[in-house]
Amino acid sequence: MDLGLRNKVAVISGGSKGIGFATALILAGEGAKIVLAARTRATLDDAVVQLNKITPDSAFGVCGDMTELANVQALMAETHRVYGLVDIAISNAGALETDPAEGHAPGHFLQTPPAEFARKFRQLSLTAWYLAREAMPDMKAKRWGRILNINSSSAREPKWQLPHVLPNTLRPAVAGMHRSLARRMYQHGITVNNILTGNIATERWRDYHTWLADKRGISFDELVAERCKATPLGRPGTPHEIASYIAFLCSPLAGSITGQSVPITGGRSAHIY
């Protein structure tokens, strides 16, 4: 399928690893210009080298923390200088950290201090908001744009039984934010969509499951098999599988698809629509 993305300029925050990087690989393969943002210089540089092997001079990276508006603005300025106006903004920053000492995104409501709530709000919500806000003027000028956010299936089906009060609160909030943006931006030729991921075998997912298996005294494979029991496809998804859907949504072919939050969970989601 010709996605019609040649020479489109795509900015991807959290783009050096996992779903962000898998998306960058597909978009680069489609001829897009890629700008990656990430916090760790070494990983970022390595990702850029891999992208430029696909098409020389098709990618560069900007190192920075996307919870700071000044860093997002610097990312945009550098993108303008090198490639011009932005066509596609993909927010993948702000994943909750895996903390081997305390577990994954720990915290029930009564255990979570306000300062932690505020910090996660910056990570999960503000990063997406800053990127969209700074990219929108470019897209309005071109009367074409794509804004996407890598969210979680917990936006729609919060995991209330786990100590995940922060993602349970913030993921749906971001989905609501993008739903509102979608309504306002469609008149400018800009679509806004959320990707609700579930059980995707990223590096972070492996780290977490390794830690959890260790904690429970079972093997990694046993844990994964247990976690996939309720998934019709019987396995975790791959970053590439999420990335291909993102690439599809970036395409002009998907111009009438906006405001959507589709769960990609291998069939595990309980609802009909």
Add this chain to the structure above:
Amino acid sequence: MDLGLTGCVALVLGADSPAGRYCATSLAREGVRLALAGADENRTQLAATSAAAEGQITHVIAAKAGEEDLGKRIADNALARFGAVDIVVIVLPAMPPAFLDEIEEDGPIIEAWSVLADYAAVCRHLVPGMQKGKWGRLIVVGSTEAKALTERPADLDRMVVLGALGLQKSLSGELGPFGITANSVLYDNAIIGSHDALMSTAAAVTYLASRPAAYMDGIVMTVEGDRGKGTF
């Protein structure tokens, strides 16, 4: 993006509709051979011509609604022509406008039910082949009327589409272990007449049929421009 569909066979039910024609053409562009079924033979032939222009083999199957064992006959016909079917797409037909409380005879209800029954029969006959091959795609295309009540007399449409979505969800759960996914695409009636909306609908169907979409199962993709009201 390589969708990995070259050489696959798709059966498109409702190929006589504009959405059916766009889906057929889009799939053909990816190298898919097509069996096309529709109640209106001329319009189904139009879809076949459009898909054949992409260089693919097409096969037209007449499908008059109400025929006994219609689903089985369509499935058998497609199997006889191609040997196997990898992808089934059904574009649900528009039902007669009606409010349920104003319907006096059961004819329209039975007609609506027969759409689901025919689709189920097609799946029943084609899924075993997909199970053997450990790969298959079942895709329903219908109207967004299913998701929200409107002032339109679309009660029958809503019933058929919701029934189909529920069936898809069950198929997803049952057939996922065989590498068979069951998904749906809903379009907004108000915009589906436009080329852009038809193109997005067909592209969504084609993407869901693809190999990279292997982890998308039991989902509904909605093509509604800025007309959607819900967050989910």
